[in-house]
Amino acid sequence: xxxQRIVVLAGGIGGARFLRGLKSAVPDAGITVIxxxxxxxxxxxxxxxxxxxxxxxxxxxxxxxxxxxxxxGESFAVKEELAAYGVGPEWFGLGDRDFATHIVRTQMLGAxxxxxxxxEALCERWQPGVRLxxxxxxxxxxxxxxxxxxxxAGPGAPSRKAVHFQEYWVRLRAGVPAHAIIPVGAExxxxxxxxxxxxxxxxxxxxxxxNPVVSIGTVLAVPGIREAVAGxxxxxxxxxxxxxxxxxxxxxDKVLAAVGVESTAAAVAGHYGSGLLDGWxxxxxxxxxxxxxxxxxxxCRAVPLMMTDTEATAAMAREALALAEEVRA
Amino acid sequence: xxxQRIVVLAGGIGGARFLRGLKSAVPDAGITVIxxxxxxxxxxxxxxxxxxxxxxxxxxxxxxxxxxxxxxGESFAVKEELAAYGVGPEWFGLGDRDFATHIVRTQMLGAxxxxxxxxEALCERWQPGVRLxxxxxxxxxxxxxxxxxxxxAGPGAPSRKAVHFQEYWVRLRAGVPAHAIIPVGAExxxxxxxxxxxxxxxxxxxxxxxNPVVSIGTVLAVPGIREAVAGxxxxxxxxxxxxxxxxxxxxxDKVLAAVGVESTAAAVAGHYGSGLLDGWxxxxxxxxxxxxxxxxxxxCRAVPLMMTDTEATAAMAREALALAEEVRA
Numbered sequence: 001x002x003x004q005r006i007v008v009l010a011g012g013i014g015g016a017r018f019l020r021g022l023k024s025a026v027p028d029a030g031i032t033v034i035x036x037x038x039x040x041x042x043x044x045x046x047x048x049x050x051x052x053x054x055x056x057x058x059x060x061x062x063x064x065x066x067x068x069x070x071x072x073g074e075s076f077a078v079k080e081e082l083a084a085y086g087v088g089p090e091w092f093g094l095g096d097r098d099f100a101t102h103i104v105r106t107q108m109l110g111a112x113x114x115x116x117x118x119x120e121a122l123c124e125r126w127q128p129g130v131r132l133x134x135x136x137x138x139x140x141x142x143x144x145x146x147x148x149x150x151x152x153a154g155p156g157a158p159s160r161k162a163v164h165f166q167e168y169w170v171r172l173r174a175g176v177p178a179h180a181i182i183p184v185g186a187e188x189x190x191x192x193x194x195x196x197x198x199x200x201x202x203x204x205x206x207x208x209x210x211n212p213v214v215s216i217g218t219v220l221a222v223p224g225i226r227e228a229v230a231g232x233x234x235x236x237x238x239x240x241x242x243x244x245x246x247x248x249x250x251x252x253d254k255v256l257a258a259v260g261v262e263s264t265a266a267a268v269a270g271h272y273g274s275g276l277l278d279g280w281x282x283x284x285x286x287x288x289x290x291x292x293x294x295x296x297x298x299x300c301r302a303v304p305l306m307m308t309d310t311e312a313t314a315a316m317a318r319e320a321l322a323l324a325e326e327v328r329a
Numbered sequence: 330x331x332x333q334r335i336v337v338l339a340g341g342i343g344g345a346r347f348l349r350g351l352k353s354a355v356p357d358a359g360i361t362v363i364x365x366x367x368x369x370x371x372x373x374x375x376x377x378x379x380x381x382x383x384x385x386x387x388x389x390x391x392x393x394x395x396x397x398x399x400x401x402g403e404s405f406a407v408k409e410e411l412a413a414y415g416v417g418p419e420w421f422g423l424g425d426r427d428f429a430t431h432i433v434r435t436q437m438l439g440a441x442x443x444x445x446x447x448x449e450a451l452c453e454r455w456q457p458g459v460r461l462x463x464x465x466x467x468x469x470x471x472x473x474x475x476x477x478x479x480x481x482a483g484p485g486a487p488s489r490k491a492v493h494f495q496e497y498w499v500r501l502r503a504g505v506p507a508h509a510i511i512p513v514g515a516e517x518x519x520x521x522x523x524x525x526x527x528x529x530x531x532x533x534x535x536x537x538x539x540n541p542v543v544s545i546g547t548v549l550a551v552p553g554i555r556e557a558v559a560g561x562x563x564x565x566x567x568x569x570x571x572x573x574x575x576x577x578x579x580x581x582d583k584v585l586a587a588v589g590v591e592s593t594a595a596a597v598a599g600h601y602g603s604g605l606l607d608g609w610x611x612x613x614x615x616x617x618x619x620x621x622x623x624x625x626x627x628x629c630r631a632v633p634l635m636m637t638d639t640e641a642t643a644a645m646a647r648e649a650l651a652l653a654e655e656v657r658a
Contacts, residue, residue, distance in 0.1 A: 044432050044433070045432065045435055075404060075406050077404050077406070077424075077425035077426050077429075078425050078426070078428050078429045079429075080429075081425075081426045081428075081429030081430070082432065084429075084454060085429065085430075085433050085451070085454050086454070087433050087436075095406075096404070096407050096425045097406050097407070097410045099407050099428070099432075100406075100407045100408075100409075100410030100411050100413075100414065101410070101414075103373050103374065103375070104373070104411065104414050104416050106374055107374030107416075122414070124415075125413060125414050125415070
């Protein structure tokens with residue numbers, strides 16, 4: 001039997017944990033991950049790719065398990081020293097071990113290697129057991145439009161400003177209204193080498209329970225990727241990141257509001273749409289949504305969707321693959 | 330009484346320790362340090378300035394005292410991680426705290442600030458109590474010509490290759506013959522802003538017991554600096570880095586040989602020459618050299634020259650300043 005080729009569009013923590021379950025469920029599959037780079041940020045002159053690194057560290061055994069991002073056994077000497085120099089931001093938690101990754105990446109980018117080649121080189125150390133591709137080698141940065149409290153009061157509409165996604169998410173803890181999510185540079189970006197080829201050759205395409213707006217939505221915003229997924233011969237199956245009208249983790253509801261989508265499992269399926277999705281898994285507490293989703297032309301099943309451990313996550317992956325086979329048949 | 334303006338040409342450890350003694354001897358003096366940048370090196374995409382940092386850390390209270398370079402209380406997580414990525418060199422000992430300095434420097438240089446402005450910004454934190462100027466904002470890198478053991482055997486002269494000074498000094502421990510010392514880029518370099526002005530306005534100019542070839546020699550190799558020192562109205566007094574025919578510390582004898590100078594206190598004075606030096610201090614064990622040095626037209630005194638602690642070093646500084654007054658009178 002030929003190796004099953006699975007393509008997964010992934011953000012950070014949710015995508016990484018799902019991938020660990022998927023690898024456990026189908027250890028012989030050939031998994032290609034198309035990672036979000038819209039949350040990439042330049043800090044201290046270094047290129048930081050939080051989502052790519054979370055996938056790499058999680059699958060490579062280097063992740064800080066409780067936290068879900070960053071390195072296990074981390075120390076913070078560099079960050080303390082930067083603060084002593086008055087150099088910030090202090091709100092972004094870069095540890096010493098993590099810094100090394102960004103130093104290597106920045107050095108390679110400076111030497112002319114594209115991000116995809118750099119990611120491959122970093123993965124030579126981590127051996128994540130998947131092929132990890134950035135969605136694009138071009139710079140895309142997700143910005144969030146928020147109210148500007150510093151703007152001078154005056155007549156007319158309130159002043160707004162765009163901040164980097166990380167500033168909105170990490171510094172502000174998504175605690176202010178997001179009026180729009182703007183993947184700056186996405187329109188001019190090209191899919192990284194191998195991305196479209198992997199989608200075209202896939203046997204199954206999966207959307208993990210990642211953020212549908214700022215993770216998977218950003219990947220789909222790179223011209224060519226949405227069209228490739230929609231036109232792929234492989235079934236496309238997603239897993240709801242919303243369970244019982246709230247995000248399983250993170251603050252997906254905040255950015256869903258910015259794009260006018262309700263925080264429900266059914267609304268997220270509708271947001272992707274039947275043009276993209278063939279199948280959708282909702283949690284058993286959202287079984288009532290199955291009918292709505294199927295009425296929209298998307299095959300739907302209600303199964304447990306809490307990634308409490310690798311085995312529970314592997315079961316979710318098996319359900320997703322089973323739904324894909326059902327759709328295909 | 331107006332503040333005494335002292336200009337010191339300095340390398341790394343020897344210069345830094347002498348400066349600590351000088352500050353202790355004349356706490357009210359206005360001291361300008363013209364630091365060697367010929368040992369600067371790009372490592373991991375970061376700009377490292379070992380001599381400037383050694384002066385800054387030593388005078389700012391952050392130095393690793395026993396080692397003489399690098400930070401006290403240092404850790405090495407970043408370096409270990411870089412090694413895990415297979416990224417070297419491993420022979421250069423950059424600690425986590427030290428990395429922060431290079432990250433800030435590289436970020437500022439990338440933003441367009443010249444090295445002199447970056448050094449001033451870093452010194453805002455360290456408050457070294459001196460004005461620390463790089464000899465030049467232009468890139469100068471000292472290379473050392475050594476035999477090339479990898480060259481194919483063949484007729485004619487043995488093959489040689491140039492390696493970065495740090496590779497010769499740190500990796501090879503100056504353990505192979507140095508055939509030439511080449512300050513690459515020096516001919517095109519300009520003195521940093523303030524350097525020539527400080528020399529012209531100085532009341533005294535001092536050469537600490539730093540390496541006369543790769544530290545002070547490199548500073549003097551920047552066009553305009555040697556001429557400014559030679560033409561300055563202030564007396565120029567140096568302290569021998571050679572005591573009893575051997576370097577007080579380091580491996581100055583190795584690079585003296587490369588420029589055809591004996592490792593003696595008198596030979597180093599002769600290397601600088603009476604065109605540059607007005608006064609020269611040798612150690613008491615080298616009292617026999619006084620006559621030779623004076624015969625060459627340089628006023629000379631034999632005094633204890635071991636920088637065993639700050640008080641002994643302060644006494645050396647006082648002797649140097651006294652000799653300057655004697656020369657001036």
